[in-house]
Amino acid sequence: MEEKVPRSNIIETEIPLGTVHPAALEPYRVRLFVEDEIVQEAEITIGVNHRGIERIMEGLPVEKGNALTEKICGICSNSHVWNSCRTAEIGLDIEIPERARYIRVIMGELERLHSHFLYLAHGCETVAHETFSMRVFYLREIVMELLAMIGGNRVQYGCPIIGGVRPRCDLDEAKLLRLKTDMDKIEEGLTGFADRFLADSILISRITGVGVLPTKQAIRLAVTGPTLRATGVARDLRTTMYEYDDFDFNVVTQPDGDVKSNLLMRVLESFESIKIIRQAIANIPEGKVVNRDWEMFDTDMIESYIEVPRGTLYHSYYLESGRIRHCIIRTPSMANIAAMQYACIGDHITDAQLSIVQCDPCFTCTDRAIEIIRR
Amino acid sequence: MFESTVLYSILAVAVTVVICFLISTLLPGIERKYIHARIQQRIGPPVTSPGIMAPIKFLYKKNIKPSSPVPGLYKILPIVCFLVVLCLLIALTPYAFAIPALASLVAVVGLLKVEEICYVLMGALSKSIMSVRMPFPDRVKGAAHLNTTRSFIEDISARRSLRMITYGSFPMYLALFAPVTQARSIFLQDIVAYQQAHGPFLFTVAGGIAAIVFFIGYMIILNEYPFSIIKAKCDVIEGPYMEYASKYRSIVFITRGFLMFTLGVLFSVLFIGIPPTIFSPTILINIFVVLVFVFMMGIFSAFTPVFTNRQLLPTIIGATLLGILAIVLGLL
Numbered sequence: 001m002e003e004k005v006p007r008s009n010i011i012e013t014e015i016p017l018g019t020v021h022p023a024a025l026e027p028y029r030v031r032l033f034v035e036d037e038i039v040q041e042a043e044i045t046i047g048v049n050h051r052g053i054e055r056i057m058e059g060l061p062v063e064k065g066n067a068l069t070e071k072i073c074g075i076c077s078n079s080h081v082w083n084s085c086r087t088a089e090i091g092l093d094i095e096i097p098e099r100a101r102y103i104r105v106i107m108g109e110l111e112r113l114h115s116h117f118l119y120l121a122h123g124c125e126t127v128a129h130e131t132f133s134m135r136v137f138y139l140r141e142i143v144m145e146l147l148a149m150i151g152g153n154r155v156q157y158g159c160p161i162i163g164g165v166r167p168r169c170d171l172d173e174a175k176l177l178r179l180k181t182d183m184d185k186i187e188e189g190l191t192g193f194a195d196r197f198l199a200d201s202i203l204i205s206r207i208t209g210v211g212v213l214p215t216k217q218a219i220r221l222a223v224t225g226p227t228l229r230a231t232g233v234a235r236d237l238r239t240t241m242y243e244y245d246d247f248d249f250n251v252v253t254q255p256d257g258d259v260k261s262n263l264l265m266r267v268l269e270s271f272e273s274i275k276i277i278r279q280a281i282a283n284i285p286e287g288k289v290v291n292r293d294w295e296m297f298d299t300d301m302i303e304s305y306i307e308v309p310r311g312t313l314y315h316s317y318y319l320e321s322g323r324i325r326h327c328i329i330r331t332p333s334m335a336n337i338a339a340m341q342y343a344c345i346g347d348h349i350t351d352a353q354l355s356i357v358q359c360d361p362c363f364t365c366t367d368r369a370i371e372i373i374r375r
Numbered sequence: 376m377f378e379s380t381v382l383y384s385i386l387a388v389a390v391t392v393v394i395c396f397l398i399s400t401l402l403p404g405i406e407r408k409y410i411h412a413r414i415q416q417r418i419g420p421p422v423t424s425p426g427i428m429a430p431i432k433f434l435y436k437k438n439i440k441p442s443s444p445v446p447g448l449y450k451i452l453p454i455v456c457f458l459v460v461l462c463l464l465i466a467l468t469p470y471a472f473a474i475p476a477l478a479s480l481v482a483v484v485g486l487l488k489v490e491e492i493c494y495v496l497m498g499a500l501s502k503s504i505m506s507v508r509m510p511f512p513d514r515v516k517g518a519a520h521l522n523t524t525r526s527f528i529e530d531i532s533a534r535r536s537l538r539m540i541t542y543g544s545f546p547m548y549l550a551l552f553a554p555v556t557q558a559r560s561i562f563l564q565d566i567v568a569y570q571q572a573h574g575p576f577l578f579t580v581a582g583g584i585a586a587i588v589f590f591i592g593y594m595i596i597l598n599e600y601p602f603s604i605i606k607a608k609c610d611v612i613e614g615p616y617m618e619y620a621s622k623y624r625s626i627v628f629i630t631r632g633f634l635m636f637t638l639g640v641l642f643s644v645l646f647i648g649i650p651p652t653i654f655s656p657t658i659l660i661n662i663f664v665v666l667v668f669v670f671m672m673g674i675f676s677a678f679t680p681v682f683t684n685r686q687l688l689p690t691i692i693g694a695t696l697l698g699i700l701a702i703v704l705g706l707l
């Protein structure tokens with residue numbers, strides 16, 4: 001695949017879209033520079049939803065800071081609080097009970113399933129295939145109910161805490177049985193969806209070769225997560241995370257880096273998530289779910305990277321007198337924004353939002369810096 | 376005697392049009408509730424909601440001044456569209472056959488073209504806040520290309536509408552002229568009379584092919600997925616209709632249902648030879664044909680994504696070739 005280069009010399013018109021647009025789930029501005037409705041260059045600007053969470057966290061007790069990180073994202077809320085707790089646990093040298101580790105993995109994979117299903121539904125909605133979109137949302141509903149069963153809520157589950165998981169999120173036999181049964185339902189539904197999706201020649205022709213991101217370019221732009229794997233690069237941080245040591249799963253890749261590869265990537269990765277959850281249900285050890293035997297002390301900078309549904313999530317803290325002195329959070333979309341801009345190039349303007357959506361953006365979570373414009 | 380005949384005709388046209396209009400308000404609801412929602416396994420809106428309750432609701436909303444260089448003209452256009460569809464339906468009634476200038480294919484094509492030209496004007500005259508006018512500081516230090524020409528998304532819609540006029544609606548017009556090859560006349564009266572004597576054109580090979588082409592053209596004229604490039608949600612959003620609010624949006628909603636009905640009736644006149652009149656039970660056939668078209672369109676649109684030029688052009692070329700084939704077969 002050849003690298004995409006913006007053809008700035010033949011730009012005819014600029015078409016700005018947003019910050020409010022029905023094809024975008026979040027507020028952002030995209031300036032499309034086009035020639036006869038073909039995008040030659042694109043520029044995405046975010047900053048509409050800056051909430052200053054990093055600044056608010058400074059000075060908070062670390063437990064409160066953890067709870068606040070959950071509010072960063074409505075889709076990967078568990079991933080944020082998980083990585084936030086993980087960061088503190090690494091810095092304070094806290095050992096996690098085995099059972100808690102398994103429950104965290106189950107929650108992480110359930111979140112991956114619902115995030116991937118949301119992605120698939122949003123992708124189908126963006127190409128105006130409402131029927132497929134609705135069918136994926138029905139599958140997602142099963143996952144959302146499972147998350148509510150474990151965490152008590154559909155969005156903010158509050159499952160991980162420093163030292164393990166919240167005791168109310170412990171899994172008894174009935175919950176494990178429901179998880180097992182629902183995994184079968186999801187697998188069956190997803191298989192049916194994938195079969196129909198691949199058999200739909202109109203839809204496949206519509207998404208093949210659209211929004212291509214070449215492998216070399218993806219690596220150069222430091223793209224992460226499924227968007228990178230959809231360009232053929234087998235890089236998944238879960239293979240290096242100690243939480244996943246006991247689990248057997250494949251790192252799925254797709255060759256083309258286009259919308260079709262990205263959508264299929266999520267479908268295939270969802271099957272791997274189901275596999276991981278089944279292993280966790282079968283082998284979950286007995287024992288306590290939280291280790292409260294730890295002490296607070298001052299730390300240097302602590303860093304933690306984990307693989308979340310959309311890519312690599314980074315958290316870092318300095319802890320001082322039990323409070324967060326400094327905090328940095330970087331979400332996967334931070335790295336993927338550049339990829340979105342390149343993915344649009346060369347495609348029809350109707351495909352521009354689709355090319356952005358294929359990189360699984362989460363702009364609201366990514367808003368970290370604010371620029372004051374003096375007039 | 377002459378006066379009473381004219382009065383009777385006017386009354387018959389008025390009653391027919393009113394009944395047809397009332398039925399047409401249910402069509403968007405039928406499409407959304409009984410086709411889209413059933414296919415998507417959801418409850419869907421009440422059947423009266425999209426075509427009746429929504430327009431009534433909009434009638435009572437406070438109007439806003441549209442952001443348009445010529446707001447007066449922009450506001451008139453939906454009314455023009457409605458009147459065009461009304462004229463088209465009147466032209467299809469048997470009472471209009473006495474006015475050959477109205478009840479001919481040339482008039483039908485002309486009226487449909489006026490409808491299409493309205494979309495171009497609407498697109499060109501709408502300047503919504505969804506693109507250039509959004510107060511967002513995107514042209515700041517460090518931004519790319521600070522001196523480009525900026526375009527509203529409705530401008531794209533206008534250009535696409537123009538393209539649809541030039542080649543997009545071509546299959547529809549070929550299908551309209553296919554029955555002429557057998558009736559040897561462009562007047563609706565002759566086309567209907569020919570079919571009543573020789574059987575419906577639909578049940579000939581040429582008629583079957585032309586019917587397929589007509590259906591594709593029907594979806595293009597109605598801007599339904601997958602052909603809805605002038606109001607594709609993924610880029611131009613509502614396109615030409617973006618700035619309509621209150622009663623103007625209400626008229627847009629009503630006109631859509633009315634156009635769905637009228638195009639169905641147009642098919643039954645040209646391909647089955649049954650013009651709509653409330654004083655004949657054959658109007659049930661007209662309504663049946665309308666419902667068949669609505670069902671087919673609903674099913675087709677529920678299972679297809681929006682097309683870009685890459686899919687649209689081959690589809691239109693294919694449909695055009697089929698239309699030419701239908702005409703050639705009709706002539707032979």
